[in-house]
Amino acid sequence: MVEEASWVRTDPTGQYYLVRHPELGWRLYQRGIEAAFLLPREEEALFWAPEFRVALPEVERS
Numbered sequence: 893m894v895e896e897a898s899w900v901r902t903d904p905t906g907q908y909y910l911v912r913h914p915e916l917g918w919r920l921y922q923r924g925i926e927a928a929f930l931l932p933r934e935e936e937a938l939f940w941a942p943e944f945r946v947a948l949p950e951v952e953r954s
Contacts, residue, residue: 901947908944910937920944 899912909921909928920937921928922944932940941948 899949901941901949903945908941908946910941910946910948912949920946 897911897913899910901910902908907923908931909923911919911921913919917934918937919933920931920941922931931937938948
């Protein structure tokens with residue numbers, strides 16, 4: 893998933909990932925010992941990412 897993502901950010905510990913996949917959209921993952929666990933998707937992923945200290949994408953202002 894991360895290899896195909898167009899945008900990826902992690903928290904300072906490397907445990908949580910916010911990923912923007914071209915086909916699947918936004919996903920928030922928690923990395924486990926043997927697997928990654930999908931947390932919220934789409935807009936909810938963007939809403940919850942700061943709770944896990946994952947940086948959000950910069951918004952372009954015109």
